[in-house]
Amino acid sequence: MSQLPLSNDISIVLGGEAGQGIQTIEQLLTKILKLNNFYVFATKEYMSRVRGGSNTTSIRVGSHPLQAPIERVDLLIPLDKEVLPRLQHRITSQTIVAGDMEALETNLKIFDIPLKKLSKELGSEIYSNTIALGLILSLLKTDGQIMEKYLGKYFGAKGEKLVELNIKAAHLGFKHGRELLENGTVRFPELSISDIQNDIMINGSEAIAMGAIAGGCRCIASYPMSPGTGVITFMAKVEHDFELIVEQAEDEIAAINMAIGAWYAGARAMVTTSGGGFALMAEGLSLAGMLEMPVVIHLAQRPGPGTGLPTRTEQGDLELALYAGHGEFPRIILAPGSLKDAFYITQKAFNLADKFQVPVIILTDQYFVDTYYNIPSFDLSQIKVESCIIEMDENYLRYQLTDNGISPRGIPGKGKGLVGVDSDEHDEAGHITENLELRVKMVDKRLKKLSLIKESAIAAKIYGPSDSRGFIISWGSTNRIVREAVKHLGKKDLTHIALQQVYPLPENLRHLLSSAKHTIVVENNATSQLGNLILRETGFQIDHKILKYNGLPFTVEELMHTISEKIS
Amino acid sequence: MSQLPLSNDISIVLGGEAGQGIQTIEQLLTKILKLNNFYVFATKEYMSRVRGGSNTTSIRVGSHPLQAPIERVDLLIPLDKEVLPRLQHRITSQTIVAGDMEALETNLKIFDIPLKKLSKELGSEIYSNTIALGLILSLLKTDGQIMEKYLGKYFGAKGEKLVELNIKAAHLGFKHGRELLENGTVRFPELSISDIQNDIMINGSEAIAMGAIAGGCRCIASYPMSPGTGVITFMAKVEHDFELIVEQAEDEIAAINMAIGAWYAGARAMVTTSGGGFALMAEGLSLAGMLEMPVVIHLAQRPGPGTGLPTRTEQGDLELALYAGHGEFPRIILAPGSLKDAFYITQKAFNLADKFQVPVIILTDQYFVDTYYNIPSFDLSQIKVESCIIEMDENYLRYQLTDNGISPRGIPGKGKGLVGVDSDEHDEAGHITENLELRVKMVDKRLKKLSLIKESAIAAKIYGPSDSRGFIISWGSTNRIVREAVKHLGKKDLTHIALQQVYPLPENLRHLLSSAKHTIVVENNATSQLGNLILRETGFQIDHKILKYNGLPFTVEELMHTISEKIS
Amino acid sequence: MNFDIENTDIAWCPGCGNFGILNVLKRALTELEINPQKLVLVSGIGQAAKTPHYLRTNFFNGLHGRALPPATMIKAVNPDLKVIITSGDGDMYGEGGNHFIHAIRRNPDVTAIVHNNMVYGLTKGQASPTSQVGFVTPIQVDGVFEEPFNPLAVAISLNASFVARTSIHNLDLSLNIFKQAIQHKGFALVDTFTPCISFNKINTRKWYEENTYVIDDGHDPTNRNSAFSKACESYPWPLGIIYKSPTKPSFEENLYIYQKNNKPAINREVQWDKLKALIESKSV
Amino acid sequence: MNFDIENTDIAWCPGCGNFGILNVLKRALTELEINPQKLVLVSGIGQAAKTPHYLRTNFFNGLHGRALPPATMIKAVNPDLKVIITSGDGDMYGEGGNHFIHAIRRNPDVTAIVHNNMVYGLTKGQASPTSQVGFVTPIQVDGVFEEPFNPLAVAISLNASFVARTSIHNLDLSLNIFKQAIQHKGFALVDTFTPCISFNKINTRKWYEENTYVIDDGHDPTNRNSAFSKACESYPWPLGIIYKSPTKPSFEENLYIYQKNNKPAINREVQWDKLKALIESKSV
């Protein structure tokens, strides 16, 4: 695959075994780069094992916002001998590989940095990583002071001795880097800096979790499942501050039923899971449909079927999200495309659930939750918790038949009424009924809400004119990757439609499609589930499908390539 | 609603509380009518309670095959005072109502048959039902001898005394009937008879269960859930004769996993359930997809969402069946339209599952499983158990990559090989893999099977010319009702397409649609799930939808009416 | 306190033991002066699970087998509510078996009244986990052969905080036990024998009368070993409070949010300042 | 019998207790002369559940929590196979809790070896049902407070037919118990303590050594009450065969099809004549 030429960003890849500490270098590196006022983007791919295996983190550093992975590797730091063979297809003559030649057992031409030896000189092998860190930071011409300061802070808790040795190690690497720069063997473009002092750096899980907290979420019940677990873990970490109830359920069935119970009693609640766990929640989803109970579900997709590839990515559960649960009832499916949007959309998910009394599913995936980059801090002044809970009077009826299908929602103990909810078909008071005329009214009531929901669908982002010859459509995590690819391609007649709500489809998508000529859909799955949905919902048949399902996200270059093919 | 005029069939409705013995009269009546060489059709609607409530059985008797319910009631026998108000909308001036005026507390003009009083004269109230039976049989001008003989057989086991009294009771009713006939107050058309001596009379559950046995099913594991339970109950009844393993699982999750285990080890197996139970099986369905393990699932639909209306009917789980389970894998969905087809299609389901190593879902519904009528006996010579299990050699690989995606299936202990299956993505030997190129090959392998599956899809039944102006499309249990309605309408330019396989859609449907002008879909649900599927799969947009979702099946008259409206 | 509800068409068979349970429950609630507005009855699906429809109070009638998870969380987010579960033997020990185990481990302050009729009533007579060996049904045509589920023994093995059995033929005992269970802090299980007159012709009211006895004061419900051996008794089956584990904190008490402050979770608000600080902390 | 498999990249952390279990299992199978072609290893998902990939035999590696239902039916349709389940504590007692209960009630002739490391290993360190009180994890930030699940006590309360515990630091005991469990007819549970060196820094190999003891011959495993009290012991935890219920028929033996004839179900054919007769019987 042809690679995006080196422009004003530099791509660094760290590779090694699980447990070898790449995560530490990654964290230090990205933080320090950001402190240097560079834009940073990091994404990882890893095997399903706790130790060993071969994992990589790809980091982009640049002078403008970066939000997508690329194929090109400018600087590769392999910490283990598996890395080089695995990344072979991404290494070109332009790639700088620096590492411990002895440990890597390679005969590729690489810059030998005897990490182990140098580290031992400091008294132990554990400083190898910090040396590598220093090396990278110097090759990127960052400020040694900032590095030193941050290392001091980071290792501070572990004692002065460690701080000192790590700083020494970093400077050792820094020195090696400077030599490479000075003798001209390594030459990266000069990156200009911007003031991104106040930018925050978070990953997808954190964006979702913070959005949930901002959405008034008070309770999360879940069963661990990669890649959904990050959200509950983050919420557990901050549960004291935010007075959350964080409960690990015995299984996913319990989790969804707990969350529904919490909403019934008046607390906003969510669950987080992956495809297999969500499949187990299908009956509970239908329960929420029948009870007209709000509930928010974060579904972080991974490749299936079955256990599939637990630590990889895929957009393969859209149809499951769309149709899970028996019987007919409305739902909302959101799919944030950027970290910023993930925060606001998750926040909004709670308000939507509350307003329409339906389940709201937030679809992300492993790529999305594990990826991070810097973005401006969130503006809390533009959001609020819009609770629709009412104070009940004596004659309160939970399922009162209303014009728009929405019945005011009371909670037990608030006011004089009583709240009865029932999974059987029920009357207005929530009591079981076999009156078949009432059945029809209740079905109509539930389904009627869909038209209101449609009206408030989150509009797709449109990049380009609405009368383009070509439209390229993407959803969720793939949006930013397509965005960058399309930008680089620079075709005038190509408009990108980036969906952040996949069901019901937003009006602006329908509108654009009504005059579209040439369409391409890009999806991280094998069967084009969004394409199918668009066809089903609008009758519009997509011309071309760009699909990927090997467990990895798209890269910018790959998309530039395949998109060019499809539009030529 | 206008009613179908009385032609050569008579419609009888029995109504009463649960536990009042309508089931007994129904059984006796339909059997005796069949022995009189009349065609018989019976369907019931009942409340979700063991005693009390108000239930009805509708029986059609005629001189030609009857396979659909009608609105018209020619003879109504209410055994309880709830019946008349509930059936009010179906009673016309033509309807003959006969019953115990005192018990019914009605002021409708009815033929008073003092059942209770007459019965008491025989020594007990329990003979009321038999008196009513005799009454009906005489109004239909059946043979008293046949009645007598059958009653003798039926009550035989309970002792001579009871036989005698019941025969006496029946004759009492018979006499009353004859009086009504003789004084000309009741006049039904003369029904001609056919030789249907060898016809069998079964309901939907029995057709499915017998089809499964004929399909080589050796094991059924299920958790009770109406209306799916009938199939396992029938299989339990005959388990000794057919050497079946019939297991009530602790929940539906166990059931599907047990069935998958049975297939793995070499026994054909099935589960039977309804929507809520099927929702719980979604993860297991995905497991079957990943393991490429055959499995047969009978999903008898009832109105949802949630617990819904447990004893009513709906075609509301098509989309659930289509998309349940995370990840992407092929499946087959069958929806028999007649009892005859239910037997052959279920039999075939096991061969299809075995051949393609995919889950096969048989979609029926409460209406279908509880309805019975007479049909010619099955021809066992045209079916066989086509097992695809091979004897393994030493180098056996369960997931050998082949051209058509199907890997020969071995079972443990048969031959020299070993059988490894894994819900993770796996290599050819079934071992867990994280090789992402192999991942792609395995996805392609699994999905590739879909084209073979498409080729062997069961063709839709086509009634009418292929170049009609109008096409009316139905699926599953609704087929026969639409069939009769269309027949009565007698429009030349209207062709009926009756689907018995809904996924993948058969070629002949695609073909017909490619030139279709005016299309109507008829479905027993609120959102037109088949219409959506057709749009998604063929891009063809159905013009009109006739939908019903009050928990009852369509009736012939109702369809004649709505279809006329749509085509006029 | 009036828990009566008007114009209700009760779907149970005349003579069903569930009527007795309903009445005793109403009486217990009335005598304990529980406010219907602060009470939530939670149930799954089955004949027993219809109980909440026949009382005037808040109710959550969820899915078959799934009464405990919502009940646990209803109580957790609003500890001011009284939460009582009415469930069947299939609902609680069959489909709901996993929640039964883990709810006991959590020990939420809720009361579970299990209408144990040793059969699946609503679905017309299949075996339940508590059906006795030999019980013949339309599915178990040769009779049940699985070891019957002994809810008391299992609950004791999980160190449940309150484990009792009653039989609805004994109304006084039932009232007494219901009241104690409702007042108990923590998870209280009351396995309640009750006849299903339509589908269980073996374990009838008479059978329960003849095959149960009320345990006497000699039994020490705080001794786990002797409680276990009591729980394993059968023919006759013991009735009474079999086990009470030494005061255990409830699930809600263990939750961090209630440690300093007992304001129900539902009345708490987003901590905007802390959130702002949290977000900003991500800038380094 | 050679159960070794070549070229396998074992995904466990170096030093994980699972290696010990794998080796002891291989040795037990070899010593018992079990034919790999007639053996099926069944597992769910988790680190423990990967075991079947590291032996040369048939295997069914299904879903998380769902090892027992397929195992039960594999054995039922072909009793000629030996069926062994390798599962984790989360797999078996958490997600799979309901199957655990009901499989014990059925008593299929299978052996369940539970790698009990008191933690969720594969998903990186959350509490499992057997995690001890106070165990701090990324989700249980204030430490576990739920009553730990005691698999032995629960199994005994369900009258399981064979209940044992071993700890992999004691290889001889483990071998001995594995062998007895595999030879036992009926459901055999072997809860096996094993260290997760990556995520459980409390219950280490050393901890297991210090906090367990091997029960002596004085213990009568056929006495349910004393077995229960033994099972409830902790600090130190007893190792050995805790309970064996008096010979109970297995699930397969109870099935009607094997009552007269032990031909495996998989070798039986459609009874066409009987089917014809059945169909024809519907003509009246």
Ligand SMILES: Cc1ncc(C[n+]2csc(CCOP(=O)(O)OP(=O)(O)O)c2C)c(N)n1
């Ligand atoms: C998922 C699911 N499976 C099965 C059913 C059908 N079902 C309803 S109630 C019931 C069992 C009822 O038995 P029990 O809980 O003992 O209550 P009872 O009617 O005896 O009071 C079953 C199997 C269901 N509603 N949902």
Ligand SMILES: Cc1ncc(C[n+]2csc(CCOP(=O)(O)OP(=O)(O)O)c2C)c(N)n1
């Ligand atoms: C339905 C479902 N939920 C969750 C998971 C994620 N998951 C995989 S293994 C596991 C727990 C592992 O713990 P344990 O069973 O104790 O095994 P260990 O790894 O400790 O050996 C979980 C939660 C899954 N695969 N499927």
Ligand code: SF4
């Ligand atoms: S079927 Fe049994 S449990 Fe149900 S209402 Fe009737 S008697 Fe009661």
Ligand code: SF4
């Ligand atoms: S994480 Fe724990 S259980 Fe898993 S392999 Fe490593 S040490 Fe073993």
Ligand SMILES: [Mg+2]
């Ligand atoms: Mg019951």
Ligand SMILES: [Mg+2]
């Ligand atoms: Mg574990």
